[in-house]
Amino acid sequence: MGKNIWIVSVVLLIAVHGPSLSAASPWGANYFPNVALTTQDGETLRFFDDMIKDKIVVLNFIYTHCEDSCPLETAQLVQVYKILGNRMGNDVFFYSISIDAKNDTPDILKEYKARFGAQWTFLTGKESEVISLRKKLGLYIEEIQDGSNNHNVSMIIGNQATGRWMKRSPFENPYVLADQIGNWLDGWKRPPKGDSYANAPELRSMLQGELTYRTRCSICHSLTGQEPEGALGPDLLGVTQRREMNWLLNWLRAPNQMLKKKDPIALALYKKYNNVAMPNLRLSKQDAMELIEYMEAETQRIEGHSPEATTTTSVHSNGPH
Numbered sequence: 001m002g003k004n005i006w007i008v009s010v011v012l013l014i015a016v017h018g019p020s021l022s023a024a025s026p027w028g029a030n031y032f033p034n035v036a037l038t039t040q041d042g043e044t045l046r047f048f049d050d051m052i053k054d055k056i057v058v059l060n061f062i063y064t065h066c067e068d069s070c071p072l073e074t075a076q077l078v079q080v081y082k083i084l085g086n087r088m089g090n091d092v093f094f095y096s097i098s099i100d101a102k103n104d105t106p107d108i109l110k111e112y113k114a115r116f117g118a119q120w121t122f123l124t125g126k127e128s129e130v131i132s133l134r135k136k137l138g139l140y141i142e143e144i145q146d147g148s149n150n151h152n153v154s155m156i157i158g159n160q161a162t163g164r165w166m167k168r169s170p171f172e173n174p175y176v177l178a179d180q181i182g183n184w185l186d187g188w189k190r191p192p193k194g195d196s197y198a199n200a201p202e203l204r205s206m207l208q209g210e211l212t213y214r215t216r217c218s219i220c221h222s223l224t225g226q227e228p229e230g231a232l233g234p235d236l237l238g239v240t241q242r243r244e245m246n247w248l249l250n251w252l253r254a255p256n257q258m259l260k261k262k263d264p265i266a267l268a269l270y271k272k273y274n275n276v277a278m279p280n281l282r283l284s285k286q287d288a289m290e291l292i293e294y295m296e297a298e299t300q301r302i303e304g305h306s307p308e309a310t311t312t313t314s315v316h317s318n319g320p321h
């Protein structure tokens, strides 16, 4: 068995000498299947050679008729993509790969990509090959095969050359994710972008509802009275006043059911917002109540402090009450 000890030390030596030897990455060409995938434009890309080799990548697995976590992830990635700015497509690449080859043709992927305003590559491939990819990436979960279950962990970010890979949750704050992709994976090779946190909200004590709101809702919604250009969902200031409590509770807990039941408000909103369906985020009643409480408090705060609702940043207001 002396021979095995030798092999182990050689492997250790290579590992210690680090990432400059690209052969040192334990996940190289002979780990990842070099399967051919088809982009939304009908172009063929090889998974290892064309998509991940020597790149920093974000990979996620989606299907276009998914009603829970995929739209959330897609919306989150749109934000991360914006934050990463000019590094996108330069040394950082995003890929969304469909796990539903039967329905998600290149044309359907193209339409999905446009609907979300996503700028990265969407791909489809042979079902068995996509399954083998997911297994290699540790992102294959048996029970989601029938499409009925949430697939929370379906995203992975990695740097092929250094062999660092991390699974990410779609509920992560987009700034944190962008920072990890841009700096952590890169081994701090570059100075952090000075403006990365410029838009981060001020810290103050948060209601539980606010925490939920920031991690799961703010990707698609503003809560300021001013809907930004290209927002995926409606601005939510005053929503607690324009909708009934019960309607809100039902909507927050199962928007997909409300659409299925052809609720007229839901249908009108769905049409107005470019047929992007709000995801079912599997919120508990408690979560939904806390969110409603937060949206109401925020509406009061903004409308109470400045009727024009133009600024939300002033901390000390001396105005009359």
Ligand code: HEC
Pocket (backbone or CB within 6 Å): 071, 072, 075, 212, 213, 216, 217, 218, 219, 220, 221, 232, 233, 234, 236, 239, 243, 248, 251, 252, 255, 266, 269, 270, 271, 273, 275, 276, 277, 278, 279, 281, 291
């Ligand atoms: C992937 C994007 C997305 C996420 C994430 C999301 N929503 Fe939505 N939301 C929408 C869209 C789009 C609509 C419009 C209706 C539709 O198309 O389904 C909507 C509609 C709504 C409405 C109804 C607005 C009105 O004017 O009546 C409320 C309330 C709402 N969302 C709250 C939330 C809350 C709270 C969260 C977080 C728990 C959340 N949404 C997460 C996209 C999203």
